[in-house]
Amino acid sequence: MFDNLSDKLDKAMHVLKGHGQITEVNVAETLKEIRRALVDADVNYKIAKDFTNTVKEKALGQDVLTALKPGQLMTKLVKDELTELMGGEAEGINLSGNPSVILMSGLQGSGKTTFSGKLANFLKNKKTKKPLLVACDVYRPAAIDQLHVVGDQIGVEVFSNKEEKDPVKISEAAIAHAKANGFNAVIIDTAGRLAVDQAMMNEIAAIHEAIKPQETLFVVDSMTGQDAVNTAKAFNDVLNFDGVILTKLDGDTRGGAALSIKTVVDKPIKFIGTGEKMEAIDVFYPSRMADRILGMGDVVSLVERAQEQFDEEEARKLQKKIAKNQFGFDDFLKQIQQIKKMGNMKDLIGMIPGAGKALKGLDIDDDAFKGIEAIIHSMTPDERTQPSIINSSRKKRISKGSGTSVQEVNQLLKQFNQMSKMMKMMQGGGGAKMMQMMNQMR
Structure with missing residues (x-):
């Protein structure tokens, strides 16, 4: 980024x-x-x-x-x-109203439909909102199907009507459906075009006038740079939207849109998209982004992402297992899954002060754990719970099943044993003992 x-x-x-x-x-x-x-x-x-x-x-x-x-x-x-x-202070979205109506606007290809799903998932995970996604692209049946796929992926209902060609009527029917069925957030995905045109502007303005949303958001592909800023201005002149969503910020973007858009349209950037996964959505904090641009990292966001994946009940169970020396590869696999949910690895490493510069040029992708996961999946249930039983013949079978070498299996077992000892040491008053050992290793 x-x-x-x-x-x-x-x-x-x-x-x-x-x-x-x-x-x-x-x-x-x-x-x-x-x-x-x-x-x-x-x-x-x-x-x-x-x-x-x-x-x-x-x-x-x-x-x-x-x-x-x-x-x-x-x-x-x-x-x-x-x-x-970039805006000074972070600004959240307006979720007043019952239901809260959020209108999404933007050009075709900006990532509007995908981001509608990410926003629905974001609100759903906050536990206070039950979102409904609404398909209002009456020109592209594929867009309606895409929103249904996204909805199924995150477990959020999608309201659509392929027979109706008036997006205003679809929007109004969706809001009535939401009120009748206990949905308290409605996210309306509208049609996009390849370029700004009058018909598009008239249509989105008509929807806006009819439903009077609490929040109107403009979704823009940050990789289009200055063009994104010009498009935002054209939309704002018609809609007077409330905020900007920058998508694809994890790509090879030069950053011009993020740095210019607030000055040009005087509207805050509210969210950013940082990857393809449904969890890859962040509230935009100008101060944190400035830190990252200057290579200072963003520890606060890193901690927040970790906390989002933190499950207190699971943590207690894990603590008991560590205390009894029962921490196994199934538990290790769960930890890996939680890390992966936090976002793409390159983005996470960029949040650690100095790490981005130190690891510059290294190709860090989301497949970083692929080999480890393959090795663990090639183990039997007994081997996962009791790694100590893995002997030479078992190692050969595991390496063959995972498409890795025996050396790689040995390396994972060694690292797992070291990590298990360290975790055990951290239990009770072991932290001081571990520090003493580290000092002796210097």
């Missing part, structure tokens, strides 16, 4: 991080490189210029040149200004 922009900003700030004498000349040069990095990221030139001018004024006002740590102070100023550029 924003890899190219992060690299260029890091190089621009390099001179102010203790490398060379700090002067007004190289501060100006640094800001020039920052402006160039923003323009390369597809940020509008005027926005980029205003950004660096503001940073320069604040830098001179805070005596960056004579500060004890000028590089750190400049990084903070850039971070604060990036945060403001």
Whole structure:
């Protein structure tokens, strides 16, 4: 996410991080490189210029040149200004009303239908909302079928009527259905076009006028850069929408849409899509995103994702198993599944301060656990619960069944034993003992 922009900003700030004498000349040069990095990221030139001018004024006002740590102070100023550029504070969606009606808008191919499903899943997991998805794309039967597939995947009902060709009537019928059947959130997926046209605008405006949604969201493909910003402006002129959804932010995006859209339409980015999975949805926090762009990681979001997957009852059961030395490969597999639900591995690693830069160039994908899962699935139930019974002949059978080598099976068993010992040590007062052992290993 924003890899190219992060690299260029890091190089621009390099001179102010203790490398060379700090002067007004190289501060100006640094800001020039920052402006160039923003323009390369597809940020509008005027926005980029205003950004660096503001940073320069604040830098001179805070005596960056004579500060004890000028590089750190400049990084903070850039971070604060990036945060403001992207909206300042995070803004949630309006879920008032019974039901809460959320109207989704955007071009075809922006990821609108998929994101409607992600949002429904997000609300469902909050336990306070029972969402209903509504298929209002009357032009593409495949879009209706796609929404049904998404609904089945997340266990959310989809309201549709392929015989009706008026999206206003479908919307109104869906809201009546929701009221009659206990749904308290209605997410309406509307038709998209390949480009902005008058017929499309008239239709979405008519739906908006008829149902008066609590929240109107504009979904945009962040990989389209400045075009995304221009499209957002065209939609906002007609709909006066409440917020922006940026999809495909995990792709090879330059970041221009995320950095420019708030300035152009004066509407907050409310959510971002960070992958293909239904769980790959994040509330947009400008400050956290600024941290990530500047290579500072995002530990708060990482912890929040972990907490979302945390099950107290399962944790208690696991604790008992560890205490009794009964932690097995089935338990290990559950832990892997929970990690995978948190999001794609590259995104998660990018949240750890410094890890993104340290692992730059490494191809980290969602198949990182594939070999481990294959080995565990090739074990018998007894082998999973009692790894100590796995002898040489069993190792050969497991490696053959998983398509891996005996060495890989041995490596997993060794790592599993080390992890089991460490987890056992952490029980009770073992933490101090473990620290003592680590100190002796230095």
